[in-house]
Amino acid sequence: MPADKQPYPSVWARPQRRRPEQQQPLSREQIVSAALELLDAEGINALSMRKLGIRLNAGATSMYTHVANKDELLELLVDQVYGEVEAPAADDPAGWRAAITRYAHSLRATVLRHPWIVSVLGETGVAYLGPNVMRQNEAVLAAFEQGGFTLEAADRALNTVVAYVIGVSTGEAAWLTTLARSGQTEQEWAASLWPAAEQAVQDYPRLRKLYAAQRNQDLSAARDDEFAGGLACVLHGLAAHFSPAEGSG
Structure with a gap:
C-alpha cells in the first residue's frame, strides 16, 4: 500500500514489504544500523536518504523497499534506541x-x-x-x-x-x-x-x-x-x- 494511501502514515501501520531473500540487496536492520551510526556521529541534521544510500552503497529502490520515507526511518530509529533501555x-x-x-x-x-x-x-x-x-x-x-x-x-x-x-x-x-x-x-x-x-x-x-x-x-x-x-x-x-x-x- 503506498505511504500516502495508508490509514495513518507510519511504518507500524503497514506490513513490511518483502522480496525473495536472494533479491534483497540489504535489510531493514542494515538500514537502521547505518542510520543510527550516522546520527550518533554527526547529529540529526546529517540524516538524509541520499546520504544514507551513499553510506550503504545502495540505491534508493533498495531502501524504499523497507522505508517509504525519512519519517518512517525515524520511527524505526526511535524504536531501535528504546530497545537499549532496561x-x-x-x-x-x-x-x-x-x-x-x-x-x-x-x-x-x-x-x-x-x-x-x-x-x-x-x-x-x-x-x-x-x-x-x-x-x-x-x-x-x-x-x-x-x-x-x-x-x-x-x-x-x-x-x-x-x-x-x-x-x-x-x-x-x-x-x-x-x-x-x-x-x-x-x-x-x-x-x-x-x-x-x-x-x-x-x-x-x-x-x-x-x-x-x-x-x-x-x-x-x-x-x-x-x-x-x-x-x-x-x-x-x-x-x-x-x-x-x-x-x-
Whole structure:
C-alpha cells in the first residue's frame, strides 16, 4: 500500500514489504544500523536518504523497499534506541520504586548516548507502536501495578516518569552536544564561563549563593545527583497521590 494511501502514515501501520531473500540487496536492520551510526556521529541534521544510500552503497529502490520515507526511518530509529533501555523486571523483589528508578536511570543514559533523539520524539508519528517501546511500557505498567497502582494510575505514573526523564535529558543532551562541538570538557567549559556567570549574578543574592557553592563541583556527578534527587521526589509524589499498597516499596 503506498505511504500516502495508508490509514495513518507510519511504518507500524503497514506490513513490511518483502522480496525473495536472494533479491534483497540489504535489510531493514542494515538500514537502521547505518542510520543510527550516522546520527550518533554527526547529529540529526546529517540524516538524509541520499546520504544514507551513499553510506550503504545502495540505491534508493533498495531502501524504499523497507522505508517509504525519512519519517518512517525515524520511527524505526526511535524504536531501535528504546530497545537499549532496561525495562523493569516482572515482580522485582526490591519493589516498584527500585524497579522504576533503575528504568528511569537507564532511559536517561540511553538518551544521553543518542542525544539527537530528543529533537525527534515529538515528530515520529506513532513511534509508540514500535515493539521495543510497547514491551518497555508494558513492563513499566506491570511494575507500578506491583506497587498497588490501578492500571489507569499506572498509565498516568508512566507518563509522569517519562516526562520527567525526557525533560531533564533534553537539557542535558543539548549541553553535551554543545560541549562536543567545543572540544572542551564540562569542567573546562565551566571554568571559561565562570567569570561572566559571577558577574551576571551579582545583583541576585540567592543565585550568587548557589553559584558560589557550585564553583568547584564535579559537574557530571552533580548532574547525576540532581537527576536522582528529582526522580525520588517524583516517585514520592506518585506514591502519595495514588496511595499504593503499604509495604510495596
